Amino acid sequence: MLSKLINLDRRIIFILVALAVIIPTLLPLNLPINVSNPTQRIYDYIDTLPAGSTIMIAFDYGPSSMPELNPMAKAVLRHCFDKKVRVIGMTLYPFAPTLADTLIKEVAEEKGAVNGEDYVFLGFRPGYEQVMLRMGTSIASAFEKDYTNTPLTEIPMMKDITNYDQIDLILDLASGSTTQIWITYVNVKYSQQIAAGVTGVIVSNMYPYLQTKQLIGLMPGYLGASEYEKLIGVPEKGTEGINNASPVHVLIFVLVVIGNTVFFIQRRREE
Amino acid sequence: MKRQVPLVLCFLFGVVMCFTQFSPHQYSQAVYNEVINWALIMAPFALIFGTITLIQTHVTRIRRRIEHWQYSFVVFAGLLTMAFIGILFGPQDPAFEWLFNNVQVPLDATMFSLLAFLIASAAFRAFRARTFEATLLLIAAMIVLIGNVPVGDLIWNTVLSWLPWDNGASETRQWILGNPNLSARRGIILGVSLGVISQAIRLILGIERSYIGGGD
Numbered sequence: 075m076l077s078k079l080i081n082l083d084r085r086i087i088f089i090l091v092a093l094a095v096i097i098p099t100l101l102p103l104n105l106p107i108n109v110s111n112p113t114q115r116i117y118d119y120i121d122t123l124p125a126g127s128t129i130m131i132a133f134d135y136g137p138s139s140m141p142e143l144n145p146m147a148k149a150v151l152r153h154c155f156d157k158k159v160r161v162i163g164m165t166l167y168p169f170a171p172t173l174a175d176t177l178i179k180e181v182a183e184e185k186g187a188v189n190g191e192d193y194v195f196l197g198f199r200p201g202y203e204q205v206m207l208r209m210g211t212s213i214a215s216a217f218e219k220d221y222t223n224t225p226l227t228e229i230p231m232m233k234d235i236t237n238y239d240q241i242d243l244i245l246d247l248a249s250g251s252t253t254q255i256w257i258t259y260v261n262v263k264y265s266q267q268i269a270a271g272v273t274g275v276i277v278s279n280m281y282p283y284l285q286t287k288q289l290i291g292l293m294p295g296y297l298g299a300s301e302y303e304k305l306i307g308v309p310e311k312g313t314e315g316i317n318n319a320s321p322v323h324v325l326i327f328v329l330v331v332i333g334n335t336v337f338f339i340q341r342r343r344e345e
Numbered sequence: 346m347k348r349q350v351p352l353v354l355c356f357l358f359g360v361v362m363c364f365t366q367f368s369p370h371q372y373s374q375a376v377y378n379e380v381i382n383w384a385l386i387m388a389p390f391a392l393i394f395g396t397i398t399l400i401q402t403h404v405t406r407i408r409r410r411i412e413h414w415q416y417s418f419v420v421f422a423g424l425l426t427m428a429f430i431g432i433l434f435g436p437q438d439p440a441f442e443w444l445f446n447n448v449q450v451p452l453d454a455t456m457f458s459l460l461a462f463l464i465a466s467a468a469f470r471a472f473r474a475r476t477f478e479a480t481l482l483l484i485a486a487m488i489v490l491i492g493n494v495p496v497g498d499l500i501w502n503t504v505l506s507w508l509p510w511d512n513g514a515s516e517t518r519q520w521i522l523g524n525p526n527l528s529a530r531r532g533i534i535l536g537v538s539l540g541v542i543s544q545a546i547r548l549i550l551g552i553e554r555s556y557i558g559g560g561d
Contacts, residue, residue, distance in 0.1 A: 084466045091465045105495035108512050110519060137445075137453035168392070169453075171436055172445045197436075201388025207381050216385065222437070274493065281527040282534060297493055320496035322461060327491050329469040330483070337473050 080336045087329065094321040103317040112284055113301040116269045116291030119243060120150070125158035128235060129243040132252065133177075136169035139249035139273050145299035145312030146271040147177055147247055153306050155185035155192060160231055162241070163195040164217065166205060166252055171198045175221055189222075190229045197221035202252060206259045210238055238264045243290070247271045253280060257288045271298055352551045359549030399424070423448075485521050492518025 109117075120129065131150065135143045154161050163178050165171055178195050187193055196217040199205045208216040213235065214226040226232045234240060244266055246253045253270040260266045267290050270280060274295030283289040293302055296319055299312025358380065365377040403417035430441045474480040491497040497514030505513060547553035 082469065087466045087469055088462045091462050095461070103496075105499055107495050108498055108515055110515065137450040138457035140450065140454070169449070172442055173450070175437070176442070176446075199385075199388075200392055201385055204381060204384040204388050208385050211378055211381075215382070223435075278522055278526050279530060281522050282531045285523070285527055295493070297495075300495075316494060320494040322465070323490055323494045324496055324500075326465050326468050327487055329465060330472050330487060333469045333472065334474050334483070 076336050076340055079332070080340065090325055090329075091322060094325045095318060098318045098321055102314065103320060105317050105320060107300050107304050107313065107316070109301045109304055110294070110297070112289075112292035112294070113298050114291070114305070116150075116245070116271075116293060117153070117302060117305045119267070119269065119290055120153055120157065120159060123157065123159050123242055126160065127242045128160045128162060128240060129154060129245060130162040130164065130241050132244065132246045132248070132256070133163060133165040133170045133174035134167050134246055134252040135249035135273070136167055137173060140173060141311070141315055142273050142295050142299065143247045143249065143271060144173070144177060145296075145310060145315065146293050146302060147174075148181055148310065149299060149302040149306055149308065149312065150245060150271075151178065151181040151193075152185065152308060153302075155181065155187045156306075158192075159242075160191075161187075161193040162213075162235070163193065165198045166200075166202050167250075168198055168200070171195075171221060190224070191231050194226075194229055194231055195221045196226075202255050203259050206256060207263070210260065210264050212237055238266045241266065243267045243269060245269045245271065248276070249273045250276075253283075253289070257283055261288050269293075348554070348557055351557050352554070356549055356551060359545070363549075396424070485525070488514070489518045489521055492516075 123129070131147065133143075133147065151161060153159075161178070163174055165174055175195050175197075178193060179189075181187070182189065182193055189195075196213075197220065199216055205216050214232070217226060219225050220229060238244075238260065244256060244260065246256050246268065248270060249272070253268075253272060253276075256268050256270075261268045268288065269291045270289055271293035272280060272295070274297075277292070277294040280289060280292050284292055293299065296312060296316040300309070300316040303309050303312045361376060362380060365373045365380075368374075399420070403420050405411075406414045406417045427441070427444060430438055430444070434441065436442075472483060472486070474483045491500070492514040497518070498512040501508075501513040502511055510516070544553065548556070
C-alpha cells in the first residue's frame with residue numbers, strides 16, 4: 075500500500091491538478107483577500123498623487139506571464155485614469171508591445187482616457203540599461219516616436235515631460251530581472267521612485283529592495299493583482315486567478331505532506 | 346593588433362565611463378551621453394545576432410537531419426511570417442496582432458501552464474525532509490506556498506481560530522520573505538556585486554580576455 079502510494083502514477087497527479095483548476099473555474103470561489111503591506115504602499119503612493127502627475131509603466135513581460143501581470147497592469151491603469159494621473163507605457167521586452175498596447179487601449183476606452191493627453195505608449199526599444207540611462211537625459215532621445223509613429227514632440231502630454239524629473243513613479247511589471255536593473259540604474263543614479271509588480275517566482279528576489287525603500291511597493295504575482303483589484307474595488311481576472319490557484323496550492327501542500335509521511339513511515343520500518 | 350585594439354578600447358572606455366560618474370562637468374556629461382547613444386545604437390545588433398544564430402542552428406539541424414529536424418521548418422515558418430508582416434506592415438497591423446494573440450499567446454501560455462503539472466508531480470516525488478536543512482526548507486516552502494493564496498488564511502482562521510493571531514498564514518509568509526529570505530538574498534546580492542566589480546576591473550585592465558577569444 076505504502077509503496078503504491080509513494081510510486082503514485084504521475085498521470086493521477088496530473089488529473090488531480092487539472093481538476094483543482096477546472097472545478098473552481100466552473101464554480102468560482104469567493105475567498106476573502108487580505109491586502110499585504112507592499113501592495114498597499116503602491117496603492118497609497120498613487121492615490122496621493124495629485125491630478126496631472128505622471129507615472130511610467132514598464133511592461134517587461136511576455137505572453138507566458140500575462141495571466142499574472144495583465145490584471146496588475148489593468149488595475150493600476152484604472153486607478154491612474156480615475157485619479158487623472160497620466161501614464162507613459164513602454165517596454166524593454168520585444169514580445170510585449172502588442173499585449174501592452176491592447177491592454178492600455180482597452181482600459182483607456184473604458185475610462186474615457188485620451189491617447190496623447192492622458193496616456194501615451196512608447197513601444198519597445200532594445201537594450202535594457204542603455205534605454206534606461208538614455209531616458210534619464212531625454213526620453214525623446216530613446217523613443218523619438220510613440221507606438222503609433224507620432225513624434226514625441228507632437229504629443230501634447232509629452233510637451234512638459236523631458237526625463238525622469240517629471241515622472242513621479244516608475245512601475246515595472248516584470249517577469250525577469252528588469253526590476254533590479256531599473257533599481258540599479260534609475261533609482262540609484264536618478265533617485266527615481268520605483269515600484270514593481272512581478273511574477274510569483276521572483277517575488278522573493280525583491281524583498282531586499284523593499285526593505286531599503288529602493289522599491290516603494292511590490293505586487294506579488296496573482297496575489298498582488300487580486301489585492302490591487304480589491305483596493306480599487308474592481309475584482310476581476312486577478313481575483314479570479316488567485317481563487318483558482320488556491321486549490322492547486324492546497325493540493326501541492328497535501329501531496330508533499332502525504333509524500334513525506336509515507337517517506338518517514340518507510341524509513342522507520344527499514345530502521 | 347587584432348587583440349590589442351579591443352583591449353585598448355575596452356580600457357579607454359572603461360576608465361572614461363568610470364570617470365564620468367564622478368564628474369558633473371559639461372564635457373564629461375557630453376562624453377557620457379554620447380557613449381550611451383552609441384550603446385543604444387548597438388543594442389539592436391544583439392537581436393540581429395540572436396536571429397542569425399537561430400537561423401544557423403536550425404539550418405545545421407536540417408542539413409544534418411538531427412532528430413526532430415522537421416520542426417526546424419516550423420521555426421522558419423514562424424520567423425519568416427512574423428518578420429514579413431511586422432517589417433512590411435508594422436506591429437499594429439491586424440494580421441500581426443491576430444497572429445500574436447492567436448498563436449504566440451496560446452503557445453506561450455500552454456508551455457508555461459504545463460509547469461503546474463510538473464511542479465506538482467516533482468514536489469510529491471522529490472520534496473523530502475531527508476536532513477535538518479531539507480526539513481527547514483520544506484517547512485518554509487510549505488508556509489510560503491499556502492500563505493501565498495487566500496485559502497491559507499481561511500484555513501488558519503478556521504482551524505486555528507483558538508490562536509490569538511488572525512491571518513497567520515499570510516503573516517508568517519511575509520515574515521519568512523522579509524527576514525530569513527531577505528538576509529540570504531542580501532548576502533547573495535553582495536557576493537554577486539563584488540564579483541561583478543572584480544570582473545569589470547579584470548576586463549578594463551585586460552586581465553580577462555575571454556571576450557576576444559582567448560585567455561592568454
